[in-house]
Amino acid sequence: MVAxxxxxxxxxxxxxxxxxxxxxxxxxxxxxxELSELTGPTPKHQRASSRxxxxxxxxxxxxxxxxxxxxxxxVFLSPHNIxxxxxxxxxxxxxxxxxxxKIDGVPTVLMEILSPSNRMRDVIIKxxxxxxxxxxxxxxxxxxxxxxxxxxxxxxxxxSIPVENGIARSLVLPGFAIDVADVFATREWSRQS
Numbered sequence: 001m002v003a004x005x006x007x008x009x010x011x012x013x014x015x016x017x018x019x020x021x022x023x024x025x026x027x028x029x030x031x032x033x034e035l036s037e038l039t040g041p042t043p044k045h046q047r048a049s050s051r052x053x054x055x056x057x058x059x060x061x062x063x064x065x066x067x068x069x070x071x072x073x074x075v076f077l078s079p080h081n082i083x084x085x086x087x088x089x090x091x092x093x094x095x096x097x098x099x100x101x102k103i104d105g106v107p108t109v110l111m112e113i114l115s116p117s118n119r120m121r122d123v124i125i126k127x128x129x130x131x132x133x134x135x136x137x138x139x140x141x142x143x144x145x146x147x148x149x150x151x152x153x154x155x156x157x158x159x160s161i162p163v164e165n166g167i168a169r170s171l172v173l174p175g176f177a178i179d180v181a182d183v184f185a186t187r188e189w190s191r192q193s
Contacts (some may be wrong), residue, residue: 016082036121108136112140
């Protein structure tokens with residue numbers, strides 16, 4: 001198959017189209033049948049991702065709640081919606097969706113680390129899509145503004161869960177909480193040469 005540039009979409013793209021693309025070293029998603037290139041992560045992005053992934057993975061493992069994954073990993077929501085969220089939690093009751101090549105179904109919790117190039121897509125387009133597909137909780141982690149917005153699905157829409165005393169908490173994973181400032185902090189020892 002010939003790679004289709006994002007501006008050359010002739011029909012709604014599918015997972016098969018994505019899988020058939022030659023490996024050009026870039027990451028792509030398909031949202032509503034449209035190909036979208038993902039930008040490479042920055043150190044701030046990777047720091048935030050690591051500082052959420054590690055405690056979430058430990059929490060899920062210790063409590064036998066499910067599995068945690070991180071990008072790049074395809075999440076197949078529908079034939080025309082294949083995404084690569086930064087952090088993915090699949091609850092124990094949904095582990096059958098974890099396949100050899102991709103997650104084939106709706107994860108329990110998805111987390112996106114925002115960057116200037118993807119902010120609107122993640123905040124508006126993906127939030128609406130994730131709510132439509134029934135993702136139970138959606139975290140928006142913003143390294144530039146140093147904020148975390150946790151949204152729980154209620155009656156088909158995401159409702160923000162207030163961050164209290166600088167702590168972001170999950171409703172879907174009771175007991176899981178993250179210190180927002182710690183997610184974005186630069187360690188003193190890392191500044192020393």
